[in-house]
Amino acid sequence: MIQRIPAYPDRLRIALLILNESHWSRSILDGVARYALEHGNWDFWMHPRGIGAPPTLPDDWRGHGVISRISNESLRQSIAQHQLPTINVSWHGVHSRRFPKVIADPSGGGKIAGEFFVQRGFENIGYIGPPLCYSYQDQVLPEVVKSAEGAGCRTYQFAPDPAAPQPDFDFQRTRLVEWVRSLPKPVGIVAWNTIQAREIILTCGAEGINVPNDVAILAVEDDPLVSKLSPIPISYIEQRVEQVGYEAAKELQRIIGGGEPSDDPILIAPEGIVEKASTNTVFASDALVRQAVQFIQRNSDIAITVSDLTRHLDVSRRSLEERFRKVLKRSPAEEIRMTRLNVLKAHLRQTGQTLAEISQQAGFSCENAMLRFFKRMTGMTPGEFRRNHPQDLLDNAS
Incomplete structure (x- = not known):
């Protein structure tokens, strides 16, 4: 049975029983920290821990909830005796209402x-x-x-x-x-x-x-x-692992506030490759397709078109379309769009440039054109994408 607190506290004391030697686990902790910073009044209990260090929650620890990588039965029992709302962020084990999961899918x-x-x-x-x-x-x-x-x-x-x-x-x-x-x-x-x-x-x-x-x-x-x-x-x-931590903290706060644990795990869908x-290769038996993709990659910061491709390769548009479909299962126009999108994502992840600067370097006529393209391709704005990848900027600055 989960212990319910009689009144919502001014500050939440949360135990974090998560590996912190790996980038994956630290990204989860980044997401938890981001949620706590946005909502305030969170205090954390945690210890540095690698995969070889068995985790337990001290018998005398008093708090309001737990976010944990529940990877073995002894840890499960250690947490269970506290009867606190708990979120499991591990792929280990199965989802349950007692230990609901928030994980990358x-x-x-x-x-x-x-x-x-x-x-x-x-x-x-x-x-x-x-x-x-x-x-x-x-x-x-x-x-x-x-x-x-x-x-x-x-x-x-x-x-x-x-x-x-x-x-x-x-x-x-x-x-x-x-x-x-x-x-x-x-x-x-x-x-x-x-x-x-x-x-x-x-x-x-x-x-x-x-x-x-x-x-x-x-x-x-x-x-x-x-x-x-x-x-x-x-x-x-x-895998949007930082978002796993954010959603885990959000779900824990909801349960602490009296919400019922979900019947199914919360799965954070991957964003892409x-x-x-x-x-960084294109395996294709068709040399023309390889040449086309190489031309697209070399000119990824320019607003090239399929017509530019056909002129460069001296081939008809119909022939190029058919050969792309046969070899890569997509059109030349789709290849151009995906290549340009990858360039934008790299700028957003790895630099602190403004959107205007990025749009200029990526070959867009103006910032609004870049914004419309990015939204159409991803369903989110460049700003939203960048907020979901804050660690990338930190990694490249270090």
Whole structure:
């Protein structure tokens, strides 16, 4: 039974039992902090903690609610004895009214990852799931397979050795090398995290396998530091993890105020793919399509049209349209729009430039034209997009 407070307090005392050594977890904490800053009067209890440190809530702690990564039964019991409203932000376990979940949508991430490689024209798609020591029920893999095989692609899953001294990648390198060697090329690989993605890139480098042309790599989550330490920056799914923390805090405050826990988890849908060098290729058997995409990328800061493409390539518009549809499953105009959108998102994430400055650098006739384009493509304003990515600016300023 959840303990209900008799009167809403002037200040909320909230326990944060969340890993704080990883970028994912720190992003959740960023979202919690943003909500608390906007609404005021929140005090937090927390301790620095890595994945190897077992968390518990002290028996004598007194507060009003808990936000936790509930990853094991001992932690669940430790929190349960306090009978406080609790939000679970972990993919571990199942949603319940006692421990309702607010999480990034894992199935949505798998779907968008599979579709990304399908749209790029890959016929072979590999997958490396969570390390065995994480004990996750993998909800990403089924959607990757469904998206890939539904489009006629072949899928290949890495199988770690459960008899290894430890089931992480320090003890799986030989097996990983053999798996990467065995994959038909070119292949797009979806990796559970950035650490695994970096291991694949290192493996490919040692084996003389070209990244991204032979092996393209996409991480389910992002860790900017690990990506910087990689020989090649790593593409990832924008999971909106900071928004997970924000919505978790919002839901906790609603329950503390007397609201009933939801019957279903609150799932934060992924935003899309943030593309870095690890997937920056277009696999296509059609050389003309490759040349067209390269021209679009070289001129991503200019308002080019399909007519510019046809003149540059000396090909008819109808022929170009047909070949794009056959190879990439989209039109040249869609490719131009998506490339320009990615340029805008990069400016918004990574710089503090004004919208007027960004619109000029991205080749728009005026700021209003850029605003209309961005809203039409994403459903949000550039300002809203930037507010959802405050950490990106911090990372690039450090």
